[in-house]
Amino acid sequence: MKVLNHLLTVVLLLLFCSTAQAQNVNVNDYDNIIYIKDATAHPGETVTLSVILKNKPQVPGYQFDMFLPEGLDVEKDEDNFYRIELSLKRTTAKNTDYFNSAKRKDGAIRVLCASTRAVPFSDNDGEVCTIRLKVGDNVAPGTYPITLKEVVISDVDANAIYPPEVISYVTVSNDAPTYDQGYSVAFTPFMLDGNENGVSADINFNVGSEAASYIKTVDFDLQFPSEWYQKAMISDVVKNASLSTRFYTLSDPIDNEDGTYHFTLTAKTAKYYFGATAHETTKIGSFTLYKDGGGDDGSYFIADGIHQLNIKNVVATDADGNTYKVAPYIGDVYVGEAKATAQNGKVDFNGDYTDESAFQLLNNSLQKSTDVITSIDLSNVSAMASNATIATPNPNALIYVPQNISLANEQNVVADNHCSKLVLADGYDFNAPKSFTADEAAYQRNVAYNWGTICMPYVVESNGNVQYYTLSEVNEQSQQMLFKAVDKVEAGVPAVFCTSDDTSGALQVNASNVEINTMAQNANTDAQNWLMKGTYTSENVKADASSNIYYIADNLFWHANKTFKVAPFRGWFENSSVLSMPAKMFSICVDNQVTNIDAVNTTTNDKVLIYDLSGRQIKSAVGGQINIINGKKCIIK
Structure with a gap:
């Protein structure tokens, strides 16, 4: 005293x-x-x-x-x-x-x-x-x-x-932290539904083959979203009662009032140190979540989507007092359908998916999704069952995987910035949040007409089946848009194409050893004030009668007088100046020769009426002669 x-x-x-x-x-x-x-x-x-x-x-x-x-x-x-x-x-x-x-x-x-x-x-x-x-x-x-x-x-x-x-x-420091290998504190991803009794998850301490020492004490924080904590979505954050013996002790979790709980786990004798048994996994605690926490206004609920819970600030200590900094763990909780966790349809998955039931939850959640998912990032998945298959509702969805994960998917898998086979389906959105190279890239579009627009995320080259063009001049007086042929089109740049007459209803755009451009670009043209825009995703282009916006469809060149939808991998034209007659008909010319595509001054919903010189209505324009299209004489070559 x-x-x-x-x-x-x-x-x-x-x-x-x-x-x-x-x-x-x-x-x-x-x-x-x-x-x-x-x-x-x-x-x-x-x-x-x-x-x-x-x-x-x-x-x-x-x-x-x-x-x-x-x-x-x-x-x-x-x-x-x-x-x-x-x-x-x-x-x-x-x-x-x-x-x-x-x-x-x-x-x-x-x-x-x-x-x-x-x-x-x-x-x-x-x-x-x-x-x-x-x-x-x-x-x-x-x-x-x-x-x-x-x-x-x-x-x-x-x-x-x-x-x-x-x-x-x-x-x-903002540098990537370094962690000692061989230790982890984790829980298995699980599904949370409307079960009024909630769903419980186990917290496990794992000691792997790379562990440097037997472990006596483990400290860690379990972190929930603060809103869940405040609205009573969480209960029974407890230690594993079976560990409260003469061999182990686990502190009751300390509530930090910010959605985190701190645990300290201690093994009392060397015989029961963690790691004394090779590849040891020990349940050290658990928690229970509720989808509906109540609330007078009915607002206390966890929304559908994939939510992440964090286990962080993990430190393992051996009997000699040496400490080992253990990597934090982020695990998934599934609530109903998968929702994009970032812009442009990106979904992130986290945690350990070696458990088959957890992997099934991942696929089930994806299939339920009403969001357009364009990429799936597994970079933060610590482990996954060998040769598992990710089922994507969007066939163009990219799957980014770390080096320690091998999927059975044959296409659209990106590992270490490399994709063996990229296959893009027409009509489905595409977005690459990270650039990469592809050994093979393929895209196919069914075409009923020779002419159209295209915008691909990789370099494409003209060949005997398809010729690509860029806009070089627009002449209002002669009512012509002049295009020049190009040997290739750079990645992400929109262009006009024309298939050969021998091409039987399909446009094939294949390439090898290409860099994938993550974003569609605007193509500056040689024609003054004209711009060609492209897209990898479905896009509604706003237009009205005064807009200088044009597009190609059905082998015709249209002036848009109302909002219209552009499908993925296509483009349209815009003029930043004020045309004297914005609804004027334009003919498409190559090397100053009128081609078999003519512009028609019409709305997106107007009917196209085609007659021959005898006044008979015909279904489609005839090449090599004059056709009367919506009252305008047009030469079709």
């Missing part, structure tokens, strides 16, 4: 005095000193700081004030106390029976530790407490100081020792 009273007296004295300004010191130059080990972290991450006491005499107690820079703070537990805890590496909770922390008016967090029976810490150097430090999401990369002031150490005779004040540093 004498030591404790002395330390408390010292605390009161220090309230009325000041010490020298903190500075960088070499801790090796001092026999008695308290300091924090330097640490690294990433924005949004929580790290555990280790407080080291180096002492020459026997020491049963100490105190210090800690000053933190803006953006860094100490986590709090469910009772709103700081998560600054006594380390048991050099003592026991009974021997060091007084430990507390609180914030002072000057912003410092004071930590006070003592033994009422004057039992000293073992050894003369090592950890005496830990601090759970949270780095803000918006903290910029850099080095941030943590200052210890008002430091006092007491020996067993209640003599006060005043070590120097010390500055330690936390380096915040």
